[in-house]
Amino acid sequence: MAMRKLGGLEITRPLLAVALVAMVLLLVEMSGTYRGLSPDVLLNATNRGDLRVDCSASFRDERPKDRLLGGLLSPEFDEASCLSRYQSALYWKQSNHTPSPYLLRKLRNYESLHRRCGPNTELYNKSIEQLKSNASAGPSECNYVVWLESGGIGNRVISMVSTFLYALLNDKVFLLKLPDDFHGIFCEPFPGTSWILSSDFPIQDLDGFDISHPQSYGEMLKNNLLRNDMDPAKQSLPLYLYLYLIHDYSDFDMMFYCEEGQRLLRRFAWLFLKSNQYYVPAFFLNSEYSEELSLLFPEKATVFRHLSRYLLHPTNSVWGHITRYYQSYVANAKQRIGIQVRMFRFAPFPFERMVSQIINCSLTGNILPEIVEEESAAPTTSGTNRKAVLVVSLQSGYFEKIRNMYYEHSTTTGEVISVYQPSQEEEQHTEKQSHNVKALSEIYLLSFSDVLLTTTFSTFGYVAYGLGGVRPWLLLKPENDVEPPCRQSLSAEPCFHFGSSYDCKTRKHVDKGAVVPYVKHCEDFAWGVKIVDETLLIRSH
Ligand SMILES: *[C@@H]1O[C@H](CO)[C@@H](O)[C@H](O)[C@H]1NC(C)=O
Numbered sequence: 001m002a003m004r005k006l007g008g009l010e011i012t013r014p015l016l017a018v019a020l021v022a023m024v025l026l027l028v029e030m031s032g033t034y035r036g037l038s039p040d041v042l043l044n045a046t047n048r049g050d051l052r053v054d055c056s057a058s059f060r061d062e063r064p065k066d067r068l069l070g071g072l073l074s075p076e077f078d079e080a081s082c083l084s085r086y087q088s089a090l091y092w093k094q095s096n097h098t099p100s101p102y103l104l105r106k107l108r109n110y111e112s113l114h115r116r117c118g119p120n121t122e123l124y125n126k127s128i129e130q131l132k133s134n135a136s137a138g139p140s141e142c143n144y145v146v147w148l149e150s151g152g153i154g155n156r157v158i159s160m161v162s163t164f165l166y167a168l169l170n171d172k173v174f175l176l177k178l179p180d181d182f183h184g185i186f187c188e189p190f191p192g193t194s195w196i197l198s199s200d201f202p203i204q205d206l207d208g209f210d211i212s213h214p215q216s217y218g219e220m221l222k223n224n225l226l227r228n229d230m231d232p233a234k235q236s237l238p239l240y241l242y243l244y245l246i247h248d249y250s251d252f253d254m255m256f257y258c259e260e261g262q263r264l265l266r267r268f269a270w271l272f273l274k275s276n277q278y279y280v281p282a283f284f285l286n287s288e289y290s291e292e293l294s295l296l297f298p299e300k301a302t303v304f305r306h307l308s309r310y311l312l313h314p315t316n317s318v319w320g321h322i323t324r325y326y327q328s329y330v331a332n333a334k335q336r337i338g339i340q341v342r343m344f345r346f347a348p349f350p351f352e353r354m355v356s357q358i359i360n361c362s363l364t365g366n367i368l369p370e371i372v373e374e375e376s377a378a379p380t381t382s383g384t385n386r387k388a389v390l391v392v393s394l395q396s397g398y399f400e401k402i403r404n405m406y407y408e409h410s411t412t413t414g415e416v417i418s419v420y421q422p423s424q425e426e427e428q429h430t431e432k433q434s435h436n437v438k439a440l441s442e443i444y445l446l447s448f449s450d451v452l453l454t455t456t457f458s459t460f461g462y463v464a465y466g467l468g469g470v471r472p473w474l475l476l477k478p479e480n481d482v483e484p485p486c487r488q489s490l491s492a493e494p495c496f497h498f499g500s501s502y503d504c505k506t507r508k509h510v511d512k513g514a515v516v517p518y519v520k521h522c523e524d525f526a527w528g529v530k531i532v533d534e535t536l537l538i539r540s541h
């Protein structure tokens with residue numbers, strides 16, 4: 001990608017070109033070599049002991065119940081109004097990644113801020129009146145960031161989690177402009193208040209905010225109507241700003257990730273933010289936040305896990321789908337394996353080859369047993385020695401292949417392999433509420449897996465393994481038969497696909513995967529970066 005000068009803020013670039021470059025990059029990266037990665041480090045990490053899969057996991061219900069997730073959740077809620085809130089803990093694979101006391105304090109403080117400033121409070125009404133009066137007042141006791149949706153459920157969830165972290169870091173109040181197809185999906189996360197922007201909000205065309213909105217931060221910088229170092233005592237600031245952080249954004253929009261941009265944004269009482277990205281890694285690269293983040297997350301690669309478990313609670317109707325399916329098919333297995341296959345039209349991959357890659361990965365990683373070709377040699381099978389495999393895909397072909405393989409043959413280990421697929425929608429329909437209910441149910445079912453295999457680049461998969469805190473086996477596109485069919489990721493964090501390579505301090509483009517040890521290029525998309533578990537890096541040296 002050509003180097004772009006940004007210091008003078010005089011460069012504009014046709015947006016179409018950005019989108020095209022992104023797509024080309026995507027195609028190149030998905031079919032070609034994974035430049036920017038250091039494959040040795042990654043390979044070593046997978047070779048040293050990680051190929052073993054722990055088969056000793058017992059039934060979930062026998063575990064001690066940590067209903068508040070190590071203090072992450074407030075005990076204040078009425079349990080029956082949202083069963084998933086305190087029951088999810090029973091289903092996720094157990095681990096010792098407890099949230100830090102600092103994070104817990106931060107969340108409790110956030111909750112009291114939200115209660116004070118949330119919709120229909122006196123302070124909220126006051127802030128709304130200010131917005132209506134059209135008199136720029138600057139920041140006050142209550143400052144808001146309103147999340148606007150973009151993309152499918154995976155994109156929405158990763159951007160919600162990122163925006164919530166942004167709010168936490170800046171003592172802003174996090175509100176949602178809830179799209180119709182997202183009603184009845186999630187419970188309220190903050191006690192005694194709401195996270196939904198009231199319907200009588202004075203700015204009515206929020207859904208129509210797009211890339212070239214006149215009050216977009218990037219547009220205003222570009223047109224010299226705003227400067228990051230503006231002195232608000234001398235020049236009045238606009239009433240609100242719109243932040244456009246979607247993958248086809250401009251270098252000006254990306255100034256959001258810079259220290260100076262962050263400082264300016266604190267002067268606004270109202271921000272509207274639209275993103276389809278997991279932009280959390282950008283905060284880890286921002287000197288304004290790195291210290292606070294290391295207190296909040298001493299284990300850096302647990303951000304998504306903790307924040308998503310704090311924020312997202314399926315409503316009772318969605319939770320019913322999840323738990324009924326779980327009890328019917330998955331509950332009594334000695335191990336749960338999730339396989340998620342997402343094919344993108346822009347990066348087609350032959351069906352048979354993907355099936356073979358899934359099977360090769362499962363065998364190499366000791367995730368699934370080999371089959372016996374000659375039936376007479378088969379050991380006796382036993383129903384108590386059962387592994388449940390949950391296949392999640394828009395198509396049914398992958399599921400059928402794997403199911404038939406274990407239906408037509410016994411296994412060399414005598415294990416029984418049950419294979420299930422909850423739904424086959426064929427097409428993604430984010431605009432349908434019923435589709436989102438199914439999609440979220442399947443994300444949760446996958447997140448309960450002990451082991452996860454996923455295809456590359458799918459934000460749906462990211463949410464499933466991030467929520468479960470399960471480091472996935474990524475089905476990378478192998479160049480040849482010598483390459484391993486998959487690699488276990490260095491963390492369960494989502495990949496930040498389209499960030500900025502601009503270094504705000506030196507005003508040069510840098511390799512963002514080489515700035516700090518805990519932010520590396522994604523295994524499944526080399527242009528992007530993700531937070532990795534440093535202890536795995538050390539172990540692999
Ligand atoms: C804030 O305004 C809403 C409607 O505009 C009203 O219902 C509510 O009572 C007000 N809150 C307070 C604390 O005055």
Ligand SMILES: *[C@@H]1O[C@H](CO)[C@@H](O)[C@H](O)[C@H]1NC(C)=O
Nearest residue numbers: 132133134135136236238239
């Ligand atoms: C609000 O103020 C700006 C300038 O400060 C002006 O351009 C705009 O027309 C005003 N809007 C309303 C609704 O009064």
Ligand SMILES: *[C@@H]1O[C@H](CO)[C@@H](O)[C@H](O)[C@H]1NC(C)=O
Nearest residue numbers: 353354356357360478481485
């Ligand atoms: C899977 O393994 C078999 C046998 O080793 C090999 O022939 C095949 O090419 C592999 N498939 C993929 C997609 O790597």
